[in-house]
Every structure is written in structure tokens, then in C-alpha cells.
Amino acid sequence: MDLLTLPEMASSAEPIARRLVEWLRHAIVTMRIRPGEKLSEQELARRFGVSRQPVREAFIKLAESGLVRVLPQRGTMVVKISIEAVEDARFIREAIECAVAREAARRVDTRALAEVRARLDLAAEAMAAGDTERFFALDEEFHQRLAAAAGRPNSWRVVEEQKAQMDRARYLDMSDSIPMKTVMAQHLAILSAVESGDERAAETAMRVHLTEILVSLPKLASRWPDLFEARETETSGAA
Amino acid sequence: MDLLTLPEMASSAEPIARRLVEWLRHAIVTMRIRPGEKLSEQELARRFGVSRQPVREAFIKLAESGLVRVLPQRGTMVVKISIEAVEDARFIREAIECAVAREAARRVDTRALAEVRARLDLAAEAMAAGDTERFFALDEEFHQRLAAAAGRPNSWRVVEEQKAQMDRARYLDMSDSIPMKTVMAQHLAILSAVESGDERAAETAMRVHLTEILVSLPKLASRWPDLFEARETETSGAA
DNA sequence: GATTGAAGACTAGTATGGAAGTTTTTCCTT
DNA sequence: AAGGAAAAACTTCCATACTAGTCTTCAATC
Numbered sequence: 001m002d003l004l005t006l007p008e009m010a011s012s013a014e015p016i017a018r019r020l021v022e023w024l025r026h027a028i029v030t031m032r033i034r035p036g037e038k039l040s041e042q043e044l045a046r047r048f049g050v051s052r053q054p055v056r057e058a059f060i061k062l063a064e065s066g067l068v069r070v071l072p073q074r075g076t077m078v079v080k081i082s083i084e085a086v087e088d089a090r091f092i093r094e095a096i097e098c099a100v101a102r103e104a105a106r107r108v109d110t111r112a113l114a115e116v117r118a119r120l121d122l123a124a125e126a127m128a129a130g131d132t133e134r135f136f137a138l139d140e141e142f143h144q145r146l147a148a149a150a151g152r153p154n155s156w157r158v159v160e161e162q163k164a165q166m167d168r169a170r171y172l173d174m175s176d177s178i179p180m181k182t183v184m185a186q187h188l189a190i191l192s193a194v195e196s197g198d199e200r201a202a203e204t205a206m207r208v209h210l211t212e213i214l215v216s217l218p219k220l221a222s223r224w225p226d227l228f229e230a231r232e233t234e235t236s237g238a239a
Numbered sequence: 240m241d242l243l244t245l246p247e248m249a250s251s252a253e254p255i256a257r258r259l260v261e262w263l264r265h266a267i268v269t270m271r272i273r274p275g276e277k278l279s280e281q282e283l284a285r286r287f288g289v290s291r292q293p294v295r296e297a298f299i300k301l302a303e304s305g306l307v308r309v310l311p312q313r314g315t316m317v318v319k320i321s322i323e324a325v326e327d328a329r330f331i332r333e334a335i336e337c338a339v340a341r342e343a344a345r346r347v348d349t350r351a352l353a354e355v356r357a358r359l360d361l362a363a364e365a366m367a368a369g370d371t372e373r374f375f376a377l378d379e380e381f382h383q384r385l386a387a388a389a390g391r392p393n394s395w396r397v398v399e400e401q402k403a404q405m406d407r408a409r410y411l412d413m414s415d416s417i418p419m420k421t422v423m424a425q426h427l428a429i430l431s432a433v434e435s436g437d438e439r440a441a442e443t444a445m446r447v448h449l450t451e452i453l454v455s456l457p458k459l460a461s462r463w464p465d466l467f468e469a470r471e472t473e474t475s476g477a478a
Numbered sequence: 479g480a481t482t483g484a485a486g487a488c489t490a491g492t493a494t495g496g497a498a499g500t501t502t503t504t505c506c507t508t
Numbered sequence: 509a510a511g512g513a514a515a516a517a518c519t520t521c522c523a524t525a526c527t528a529g530t531c532t533t534c535a536a537t538c
Contacts (some may be wrong), residue, residue, distance in 0.1 A: 015311055015521065040491075051523045056490080057299055064303040072254060073490050073529040088393040095394075097330055097337035100362040103330075155334075158397060280520075295520080312499040312520050353488060424498045 017054040020044075021061050028067050028078055029164050031171040035080040035227045039068060040126060065161060081168055082229035083221055086214060089162035094210045094227035096159055097143065098203045105194045105202035112149035113195055119145055120187055127180045135180055142187055146194070169220055172227070176216040183209075256293040259283075260300050267306050267317055268403050270410040274319040276308060304400060320407055321468035322460055328401035333449045335398050336382065337442045342389035344441035345432045352434055353386035358384055359426055361412060366419045374419055380402045381426055385433070405452060408459055411466070415455040422448075 025104045041059065045052045060077050062068040066085075070076045104113075123138040140163075147156040170177045184207040193201035221228045266272045278298065284291045298315050301307040303326075309315045343352070362377040379402075384396040409416050425448040432440035460467040 019519080040488095042488095052490095053522055053524090057296070058523095059490095060296055060299050061303055064300055071530095072461050072489075073488055085393065088391055091338065091342075091391050092335055092394050092397055095334045099330065099334035099337075152327055152330050154324065158331055158401075162397075184509085256491080279518095281518095291520095292494090296491095298520095309520075310500095313501080314519055439507055 006149070015054070016048075016050055017057040017061075020048065020050075020054055020058040024058055024062060025067065025164075026195070028062070029167050031073060031168055033078055033087060035078050035168070037078050039076045039078065041076070063194070065164065065166065080229040081165075081221075081227055083217055085165050085229075086093070086169055090210065090214055092104075093159050094160045096155055097147075097202060097210060098146050099208040100150045100152060100155060100207050101190060101194060102199045102203040103152065104146055105197050105199040107149070107151060108195065108197045109149050109151070114146045116149055116191055120184070120191060124184060126229070127184060129142070131189075132174070132180070139183060139187075146190070150197070152156060157166040169217060172220050172224060176220065254293070255287075255289050256296040256300075259287065259289075259293055259297040263297055263301060264304070264306065264403075265302070268406050268410070270407055274317050274407070278315045278317065280315070304330070304403065306320060306403065317469040320404075320460075320466055322456060324404050324468075325408055328404040329453055330336070330406070331448065332398050332401045335394055336386075336449060337445050339386050339389045339391060339394060340429060340433060340441040340445040341438045342391065343385055344436050344438040346390060347434065347436045348388050348390070351384070351429055352430070354431055355381060355384045355388055355433075357432060359423075362426070363423060366423060371413070378422060378426075385429070388433070409457060411459050412455075412465060414416060415459065417451060432470050 024033070033039070039059065041052045041055045044055045046056070059068055059070055063070050063076075067079060069079050118141045119138050123135055125140065126132075126134040126138060135136055140160075143159065144153075144156045147153055147159070186205065189205040190202060190209060194203050252332045263272070263443055272278070280291045280298070287294070293417045298307060304308050304316075306318060307315055308318050358377050358381045362374055362381065365371075365377060366371040379399075382398065383392075383395045386392055386398070425444065428444040429448060430443060432444050
């Protein structure tokens with residue numbers, strides 16, 4: 001078991017715990033650490049060559065994000081993908097991003113929209129080059145910049161957290177995700193509507209874009225049943 | 240400086256850190272601890288009669304919620320109220336809760352809606368009795384139950400976090416907040432629209448309810464300038 | 479053979495000391 | 509008196525030891 005290296009110590013002043021969170025979050029979202037897997041403070045501390053404390057604090061942060069669950073005196077594990085949680089995340093994301101699209105179309109902040117379009121152009125290049133990793137990154141930036149163009153840059157933070165839940169499912173099987181070409185077309189439709197100041201068209205285009213995401217979810221759940229949370233049988237609501 | 244007592248140890252198995260978070264969060268949201276105030280691990284540990292570690296972990300959780308800011312090697316402080324942050328929170332809340340209202344009206348889950356109406360009735364009693372504290376609690380429950388009636392109970396968690404930012408401003412001056420009578424009427428309008436399955440009316444009613452909240456914000460900011468974050472002068476967006 | 483229970487190997491939670499870094503104070507120099 | 513450097517007094521951060529609770533294992537007992 002060789003020592004793992006923490007993400008770039010570009011700014012070495014960055015506390016260990018912060019870098020640990022980054023490393024773990026990425027590993028979880030990209031499914032390098034699988035849902036349901038047990039995480040040991042002790043083992044991770046050994047592998048990173050640090051003490052238990054920073055690992056523990058990283059777990060706390062990840063627990064706040066809903067990526068891991070800490071059971072007192074029992075253990076810490078990566079939460080399984082929950083169909084319900086993914087649906088909720090999609091619902092929330094759609095609500096926020098549709099409002100963002102509407103607001104962006106209402107403002108038509110030309111300068112900010114130029115930044116959005118720049119991401120679209122770069123994404124086209126990435127697609128042509130077959131660089132899916134970069135394409136996904138630019139996908140994120142597109143949405144982030146659009147939020148900025150709506151004057152609500154912070155709303156992206158909330159969306160980002162929801163997105164993490166959805167992304168894990170996507171990383172399960174890339175071939176199941178929406179083709180890059182389709183995403184490009186949808187992004188273009190959104191941006192065009194926003195640029196022309198058509199609030200309703202912008203919102204509709206965004207809704208279309210964010211709707212199809214979960215079509216393949218049941219299929220994934222049945223193919224990897226151990227990675228998914230068993231759906232709650234009881235109905236919520238007490239006396 | 241006498242020892243402070245942590246919230247009820249109803250389940251004494253509850254770790255100290257968890258109870259600390261609860262105590263601190265409530266104290267911050269209700270403005271018992273003022274924005275900008277410095278929090279010391281050491282001092283709080285002394286006052287609660289515990290070690291620094293659980294206090295530290297509580298800070299981490301509150302930082303994740305955006306209620307405090309931890310500056311490495313410098314200190315921890317309650318974040319000041321930011322007009323921009325409150326506006327963002329309101330924007331996000333409106334987006335989600337309008338979607339919730341629409342969805343609830345689409346479903347018309349009679350059983351769940353009965354729970355919503357029950358909160359409305361209890362709130363009417365609280366108003367008659369002049370019990371503002373209870374009225375506010377039932378206000379929250381109204382929204383929470385409505386989310387459940389929309390089949391999105393988890394969306395309330397996200398709204399709740401945003402709400403915390405807004406609530407601090409409200410606690411500054413209760414007399415500035417919307418009168419209970421108005422809130423009651425708005426809640427009734429929302430529920431009636433939902434019960435009759437009118438999606439558009441439900442969304443509109445919710446939007447109205449969530450719009451007026453920030454009318455008094457600038458006034459509050461000018462009256463307590465030291466509790467508010469100075470608005471950023473630079474425009475976001477780097478090269 | 480099935481059940482029970484005690485010992486050991488885990489786990490997270492807490493306490494404490496010290497390291498690294500920042501801010502304030504103090505005191506000397508000009 | 510004003511400016512600046514050293515030092516003292518803070519802060520969070522990390523390492524380590526210990527506590528307390530949970531689960532597993534395996535042997536003794538019924």
C-alpha cells in the first residue's frame with residue numbers, strides 16, 4: 001500500500017484537510033470510490049501519511065454534502081445512489097436553472113453572455129477533438145457562467161451540490177449519457193433564446209435540457225443493484 | 240462566566256459536537272450571536288465545559304452552511320449579513336418553492352394536503368393567542384409539508400438552508416416583518432390554489448408570498464451597517 | 479446442534495499538547 | 509513623539525492518546 005499524494009500543493013498553505021476533501025469528493029463523484037464502500041479514518045490516514053484528524057474533518061464536510069454517511073461508533077461509508085435523491089436533485093436543479101435562464105433572458109447582459117458563448121465554442125472544439133473530460137468541464141462552466149449572467153452567481157453553488165448526486169450515476173456508464181452533440185444543440189438553443197431576450201423560450205429550452213437526464217436511471221439501477229439504495233417502502237409522514 | 244448548557248440531552252447518545260452545532264446554529268439564526276462576532280474555540284470550549292475538538296468540528300459544519308467563516312490561523316467569525324446573499328437566497332427559494340407549489344397542484348395529494356391545512360389552522364390559533372414564536376414555527380412547517388405534498392420532501396432541506404440567511408435579517412426587527420395576518424392570507428391563497436389543482440395560480444400565489452420579503456432589507460442595512468457586509472464593488476468575472 | 483456470552487478487534491468521539499501562522503503589544507531606536 | 513523590529517499573545521491546525529460504543533469471533537454451555 002503506497003502513499004497516495006494529495007492534489008497539487010500549488011499553494012502549500014492550503015490545509016491538509018481541505019485538499020483531502022477535494023481529493024475524496026472527486027474520487028466519489030467520479031465513482032473511483034464506489035457507493036456503499038466503507039471508508040476508514042485510520043486507513044486513509046495511513047495511505048496519505050497524515051493523522052486521523054484531518055481525514056475525520058474531511059468526512060464531516062463530505063457528510064454535510066450528503067456524499068458520505070457517518071454512523072457514530074460504527075463507521076463511515078459512501079452513500080449509495082438513491083433514485084429518489086437523484087430525482088429530487090434534478091427537480092431542484094431544474095427549478096433553479098429555469099429561473100436562472102429566465103432571469104438571464106430578462107437582463108441580456110451582453111458582456112457576461114459573451115463568456116457563456118466562449119464556453120460553447122470551446123466545447124465544440126473539445127467535442128471535435130473527442131476530449132470528453134474537457135467537454136464535461138466546459139458543460140459545467142456553461143451553466144456556471146449563465147448563472148453569472150443572470151446576476152445570481154451564487155445560485156450555481158447550490159446547483160453544483162445537487163449535480164454531484166446526479167453525476168455519479170452518469171459516470172456509471174458514459175455510453176448511456178446524452179451524446180455530446182445533443183448537449184451542444186441544447187446549450188445553443190438555451191443561449192440563443194437568452195441572447196434574444198425571450199424569457200419563456202429560454203426557460204423552456206433549459207427545461208428540455210434538464211429533463212432527459214434521468215431516462216436511463218432505472219436501467220442503471222437494475223444493472224448495478226448493489227450501488228443503489230433500496231427504495232423506501234414506507235410512505236413518509238407520521239401521525 | 241458560568242457554564243452554558245447544551246440542548247436537551249434527550250438522547251444522551253447524541254455526540255457533543257452535534258448538540259453544539261444545534262445550539263450555535265440557533266443562536267446565530269436568532270441573532271443572539273451577532274454577525275461579525277468573533278468565535279473562539281477555546282472560549283466556547285471553556286463555557287460549555289468540553290474540549291476544543293468538538294467545538295472545532297461544530298465550526299466546520301457551520302462553515303459548510305455558510306453561517307460562519309473560518310480563516311486559517313486567524314480566527315472564526317459569524318459571517319455578516321450580505322444583502323446580495325439574502326437576495327440570492329430569496330431567488331433560490333422562490334425558484335424551488337414555486338416549482339413545489341406547481342407540482343403539489345399537479346398531484347393534489349389529498350392526504351398530504353390535509354397535513355398542510357392542519358398547520359394553517361394551528362397557525363390561526365397561534366396568531367389569535369399572539370404566540371409569534373409558535374406562529375413562525377408553523378409557518379416553516381406549512382412550507383415543509385407542502386414540499387412533502389409535492390412528493391419532494393427533500394427539497395425543503397435546501398430551502399431551509401437558504402432560509403437561514405433570510406431569517407437573521409428578520410430577527411433584526413420583528414416589527415418590520417410581514418404581519419401575521421398577511422402571511423395567513425397568503426398561505427391560504429397558496430393552499431386553496433393547490434387544492435383546486437390550479438398549477439399557475441398556485442405558483443403565482445407562492446411567488447407573491449415570497450416576493451415582499453426583502454422590501455425592508457435596505458432600511459435594515461442602513462440602520463445596522465456594522466451587521467451587514469459591505470457590498471462588493473468589483474464585478475465578478477476574471478479573464 | 480443451537481444458543482449464549484465473553485474476549486478481542488474494530489469503529490468514531492473526545493481530550494490534550496504542541497506546531498505553524500497571524501495579530502497585537504511592547505520596547506528600543508531614531 | 510514617531511517608526512520599526514522583536515516578542516508575546518493570540519488563532520487555527522495537526523498529531524497522539526485515550527474513551528466509549530459496536531460488531532465479530534469463538535468457545536463454553538444447554
